[in-house]
Amino acid sequence: MSGTGALVVEDLAIAIGQAAVVDGVSFAVAPGEVLALVGESGCGKSLTALALLGLLPAAARATRGRVMLAGCDLLAGDDRAWRAVRGRLVSIIFQEPTASLDPLATIGAQIAEAYRQHHKVSKAEALRRARDMLVQVGIADPDRRLAQYPFELSGGMCQRVMIAIALICRPDFLIADEPTTALDVTIQAQILDLLRRLAAERGTGIVLITHDMGVVADIAGRVAVMYAGRIVEVAPVDALFAAPLHPYTALLMGSVPKPDAVPKSHLATIEGSVPAPGEAGDACRFAPRCPKASDICRSQAPALGTADDSHLVACWHPGGVMA
Amino acid sequence: MRRASIPPAIILAMVLLTLIVVLAVLAGWVAPFDPTRQSLLLRLKPPGTVTASGAHYLLGTDDLGRDLLSRILYGARASLSVAALSVSASLLIGVPVGMLAGWCRGWVEILLMRLVDIMLSIPAVLLAVLTVAVLGPGFFKLVLVLGFTRWPRYARTAYAQTLQVAGLPYIRAAELAGARAPRILLRHVLPNIAGPLLVVATSEFGLMILFEAGLSFLGLGIQPPAPSWGSIMSVGRDYVERAWWIVAFPGAALFGLVVCVNVLGDWLRDRLDPKLHQR
Amino acid sequence: MWRYAAGRTLQALVAILGVLTIVFVVMRAAGDPTLLLVPQGASAEAIDALRHNLGFDRPWIVQYAEYLRDLARLDLGVSVVQHIPASDIVASRLPYTLELASGALLIAAGFGIPVGVLMATGRGGWVAGLLGTLVLAGQSMPSFLSGILLIAVFGVVLGWLPTSGADDLQALVLPSLALGALSMASFARMTRIAVLDELGRDHVRAARARGLSMTQTVLRHVLRNAAIPVVTVAALEIGNLLAGSVIVETVFAWPGIGQLAIQSIEARDFLVVQAVVLLVSAVHVATSLAADLAYALIDRRIRLAR
């Protein structure tokens, strides 16, 4: 651990055009911690992840907030500053491992490239380190793999390669954006295991983005629930599973089968649809779908407030279980 | 994101293009002279010439003493309609052929695509010259010739795109749901392949004007004395030193048109391209 | 794969035969060369006699059968105008055509591709806009005009380059520019689309996430991938450049296939036209075949990877 402290996101807002798609998101990840960022697709969690690395697509931009690492605001930095961070302090892995590798470059070249980007070493030296890294992520026969092209590898293998790329510079933080969604079940477990060990043994702080509560239950330490661009609840995983305070979380939980059931599960359908960005006005964004919505919900958005020391929720009527 | 504001360059291009089209359509009202009216005593007069009788030649005269401005305005009509009609003709032939080949596969594909190969490998200029020789010259024959020689490019694009799109899950779903092929092709495939076709069509638009110009240079374009931008320029090139205005003005007009059409084509394609909107 | 290649080759041969047949028919429909060969004052009888002796009064189908028979023996016939085997005439022009086509391709790709990359990566930048506009200028000037302007400026006024002819490599510069300018815009737009496409892919984002700068990413990961569609279209452009150079060759007195083709058509020198068409369509069909085969090969890999 290089000891840069926590990765802190404060009041982050992202807009596409005039529409705010992420609005006032704040959270922090400590070294060695696994924070799960959960929510339906389109809730802004992937954009938040990309913002942490300054990789927002051209159409989107961060309009407010800070991303603090080692006392610096990354959002205030220029591209050069970002490049120093990416891959060295913070890395990211994506949902589609096969698509995330350059189809025309060898595995070895791509891993070595990541190392050489931040270390002045020879190609041979970088390749040696790439080989070590492949071993660490559990790839057998690393020498052969180094010379292979992505299309010759399976999806799970590719994700291991992605992780190897992400970790080769020993970053303090790893953003994992739905890392297992595209993989089949057994591989999924192996990858999650790899991430868990990473956090435990290396002290890497992990932000795990997922919509899969099963995955959350499996490895997360803390959970932040996002809904329509806002964080609606933050809690340690046990507390959240024991007593979700936000109606949305509760609904999400309700849709999760018991841990011993099939692990790959999705959110149950929740009636109604997410409001389009900018459409909600001042109201609580969940109000249209919320069974407990009252007048105040429809006129004023609730702030993220403390329910108990480690449990935060943004709701006018927190707690209780729905009928 | 869906309603991203239109960049000023695009607005400028739209305005310019509209202006050119409107002027071409209104040539009969706007043009100060009959574009074919010669005056052998007023050959090669520079822009701004005013005769004793008070006739004002704003852009000068050509080698037969005709008013250049009027010729350019009428020429716009000819050039634009040649380009528009021949591009439409190529689209009408090429796109169905390409889509059919990409959709049906099998012998239909082989037959159609080999036909495309045949047409593509006959040098267009040669075919054009030969066809003019056989059919005789004329505006609609010219359009036919151009449309007939250029459709394979659209067919190839439509074919490649249809191949890609036909494999997409929702197309298969529509097929499984019992939708008929023509409906699927029209409703689901066509909108998906429109972007690349648009790029081809906008590229070809300018090329068709140049193509007509080339035929004019060889003496086989729009029949004289009717003007087209190409024929004006092919005359003017012989007078580049003595009467620069004959090539300069239609050249500038053509440049403006080509830039506008291409820029708009690229912009429309980007808007139609689903990939650029994801992420 | 071999089966596919063999089938495609066979189809290609049929396609070439198709081209020859179409051109044969259109050429005959356009009339024979007798009137062009005789002096102006020749009597009607003299004209008919020459036409008969040259065999142009026989039914087309007989002439066609004869042509096919000779073709099968790899005999392309003797030009009625030049009294030399058509194959010799075409062969003597081929090197010039190849030179000009490569020169033009170099110019078109050399300018078009970088501008296309700039247009795709630096979207909205005024430099890219300016360059893009310049490239489009190439597509908006007829080559008979750009050609004579290039000659006037670089040949006459500045005296830097030869005004015409094909004596040396210097003489290649201006015609290549004039011809290449026409395809430059195609290359730029194609590259722009291919690069935009590639920039939208996950592996580009992944490369950026490793700390690569935009430039590094484009150079190391985007260009190579974007090259595939660009090369395919470039292959199609080659066919275009081979024969599309009629006017450029005429203006610069460049003795290539294009000039030969138009002169032979105008002279109704059937066998030379057929020989030119045979060559051009063979090259064209071969490049298209190569592109298809390459695609079939690459496609399997890409599809697996994506």
Add this chain to the structure above:
Amino acid sequence: MKRFAASLGLVALLAWGVPALAQTAKDTLTVDLPGDAATLDPQVQWDTDSYTIYRNIFDNLVTRDTAGTIVPQIASAWRNLDDTHVEFTLRQDVTFHDGSKLTADDVVFSIKRITNPAFNSPQLSQFDQIADATITAPDKVVLSLKSPYPVLLAQLVKLSIVPKADVLARGDQAFNLKPMGSGPYRLREWQKGVQTTLDANPGYWRGAPPFKTVIFRAVPDGSTRIADLKAGKVDIVRGLAPDDAIALKSNAQLQVLSVPTERVGYLFINAQGGPTTDLRLRQAIAYAIDQQALIDALLQGYGKKVTSIGAEPIFGYQPDIKNLPYDPAKAKALVKEAGAEGRELIFNTSPAYDRRLVEAIQQMINDVGLKVTINVSDQATYLKRRQGTPQDAGSIAIGIWSCACQDADGVIFPLFRTGSSWAKYSNPAYDAAVDAARSTLDPAKRIADYRTAYQILRDDLPGIGLYQAYALYAARKELHWQPTPNESFFVMDMKWQ
């Protein structure tokens, strides 16, 4: 981008570094022609570019001097034995480029070769009146004719003498590619489609040729030819437009060489098909055309008004039989009288004819109440139509005619004689006159016959003479040369000072 600019600069530097060729001793004359020679065998191709080149390699039986008079070349003298037999006396001091002597055998071979129908010479029609050629003495050849043929000598100007032994030894095809003659220049290299290089024949019987080397380049575009000349790449160019000639006059290093030729610009009017079968319309067209305006404005004076289809250098031309004058009012009246206002006339043409002339004539005829539609096709199609049936030939067409024989027999005979492929006109009286003029050797009688013929043409108007065309060349100032009315291009007659 930068690198390209740099290499462009480098290329420029290299070009700059080549020292300008010293102008003192002129070794090489470089000529730009519109096209390459189709063949160099002088007996199989008769197009201007080919003969411009090959006539410098070969000698002809007879030739014309600068004034246009027929003078000896290989034949030193000739006389008519009777109406159908001509005896030629041959020079004995002429050798081919390989050193072999040019003999009567070669002359007879050349005549028999070109007149052999199986040889398929397109020029056959120029010589098909020759029935036989026989050697009567080592230096004497007698030509026997099918009938009295007054233009024999004028046609023989176009007969090049080829070496029998060489042609037979190497075959026609090889001879075409590397021809050998007895002329002032011999072929060094023929780069097909590019250029032809000739070397001087130092032992030429008429003296040493003026330049050691002559290069004929094929440059199809007129503007490029002028650029070549201005850039100093070439010394003389053929095929100059009048407007370009005017533009070049201000250039101190260049000159325009021009001469009125035997070539005549005329307007064909279809008397057998379409609206112009009505004589009144043909007359209206004749009244509608302002010859002088065409010559002044479009030909810039490089053309001379003619009164009928002919010109000064042509034997039989009648300057006093006048065209109808320019009188648009009369033309309008005639159109009205014929009830033909707004009738459509097809004006067939090809890129070979000056587009501006065509458009100007269109306007002139439109101005008197007819409606002319221009129909441009390539030359082959144009010829097919023009020489096809009267219905296909269109109502009017421009022609620029030369028989290279300077005789009315080569002009109005093929144009209007019944049965000729060009004629869309038939008048027995006219036929009788031109037939008579063709079959007598008496110049006075021939003149009288052509007078009759021209009078009939003026009355019937199957065509109108427009102007006598000029041959226009642009050259470096140092080149001294007088172009000739028959448009020959003999380097032998040039000088560099």
